[in-house]
Amino acid sequence: MDFRELTLDDKLIEGLDAIGFENATPIQEFAIPKIIANKDLIACAQTGTGKTAAFLLPVLHKIVQLPENERHLNTLIIAPTRELAIQIDQQVEGLSYFTGVSSIPVYGGGDGETFVTQKRALEAGADIVIATPGRLISLLNSNKTDFSKLQHLILDEADRMLDMGFLGDILRIISYLPEKRQTLLFSATMPPEIRQLARKILSEPDQINIAISKPAEGIDQQAYVLYDQQKLPLLTSLLKDSNYKSIIVFASSRESVKEIEKELRKIGLEAKGFHSDLEQTAREDLMNQFKANKVRVLIGTDIISRGIDVTGIDLVINYDCPGDPEDYVHRIGRTARAGTAGTAITLINPRDQRKFFRIESLIGTDIPKKEVPSELGETPEYSPQKKTTAGKKPFRKGGKKPFRKKGSPRNKKGPKPKSKPE
Structure with missing residues (x-):
């Protein structure tokens, strides 16, 4: 299906046209109309199916339609890990390039300055907040976050969050949110625990099941x-x-x-x-x-x-x-x-x-x-099911210094470069 058939805002279509992307994946085709229609949704979607853009595009569409004074902390996305929170935020950057929608990733692992920066951004009220459960709980303890205008709650990789023991944190976070909201739950699997969680936090949800896409044969x-x-x-x-x-x-x-x-x-x-x-x-x-x-x-x-x-x-x-x-x-x-x-x-x-x-x-x-x-020189063993550390290796004599990424969080102030949706 062509994205133009999904009645997305012209600013989103403009961005999609600019990157030469025309056709929606199956989950985007099925989910976008339901989300625009304000339906709660359970989506069983493996990675590789385009699920992130499936919930971001309709949410961005709805945010752009709102008056500026109604956009304070519009959407909360909860993700299990720092890496996924950053990746979702990068998707927001790309998809919202022509819209002016703002977002902030909130995750642990940084220094005190990172915590203060995230706290201030949360209090200022970005349009979209992408957060890991633990760090968000820490920030909510300050009691300075206003979720009164929140319209969308999205749980991404819900099964993974439950596996990591975040159920209590998720329910506690939800206690801070308005009852009248749209809730979207995305999960790679649907074990009984996910069904129980869905019954607690969703209202008459629609359901979608999409199979995983795999790399090309060539x-x-x-x-x-x-x-x-x-x-x-x-x-x-x-x-x-x-x-x-x-x-x-x-x-x-x-x-x-x-x-x-x-x-x-x-x-x-x-x-x-x-x-x-x-x-x-x-x-x-x-x-x-x-x-x-x-x-x-x-x-x-x-x-x-x-x-x-x-x-x-x-x-x-x-x-x-x-x-x-x-x-x-x-x-x-x-x-x-x-x-x-x-x-x-x-x-x-x-x-x-x-x-x-x-x-x-x-x-x-x-x-x-x-x-x-x-x-x-020597290399580590591939043993992913064992606990591993960074495994620092001594310098080789006459060798180069290790190359390390810095990985500092961004302090976003506006739209970032466009990117192709999943």
Whole structure:
């Protein structure tokens, strides 16, 4: 179905047109009309089906229709992990590019300054708040958050949140919210506990069941298990292979994108970073250069995994393992398009092994682990079901310093670059 048939706001259609995205996925086709019609919804949707855009597009549509004075803390999205909260926020950035809708990710793990920043943003009242349960509970204890105008509550990956023991936190958060609201529950599975939760917090919900999408057959999927300080040397070695003419490297944050670009250019490799600090005209020019094969290596975050429609990409490298299998499917889907073949390589450090194991489990594929060149030193064992640490490895004599991403949270003040919906 064409997005124009879903009666979305013209500003959202304008953004979708700008990135050349026309057709909705099945869950978007079924969910968007129900959400616009203010129905509560239970959606059983595996990762890789386009579920995030399925709830963001109609919510953004409804927010844009509201008078400015009715938009204070309009939507609360609860996600199980920091990584997923950040990914959803990046989706809001892209989809809301022409709308002026604001959002803030709220999650733990930062320093005191991060907590204060999130607290102030929550009190100021962004249109959309994407939060992990634990950090949101901490912020709600300040009693300065006004949810009186909240219209939408969205629980993403509800089964995972219950597995992680967040049921009590979720119910406590809901006690702060107005009873008159629209509630959307998205879950990969529907165990009895999810049904019980749905009966407590939803009102006469509609239901949707969508199967998982999997990577294209033509993608040669590979992985390397290694330490952080081995990533950059291995990346450099992979990029020197002249058989790859068009390459995308995915990193976890714009800070990582900038640092990878700087390090690659230092050693003479042609590479350019695509990130939100670039002006819109610069981003468009860079994308046009990449499409015209004038830029061989493009480095970016998940924003470009949904915002690029280019055939002929030979290689996709996940420098940082995506936290959500859905993002993995979208990232590697940039290659092997229109019936072509392509290669997708993921670099897995010790702390990301469980993430990668979830990816393998959900796509039903045991991805081959390639041997790291011996000159890079010893590598960790791939044992994702064991508890792992960051596994810091001593410097090799005469070697480079470890390359680490900074991963600092954004302090958003307005619309960010557009991105392609899932």
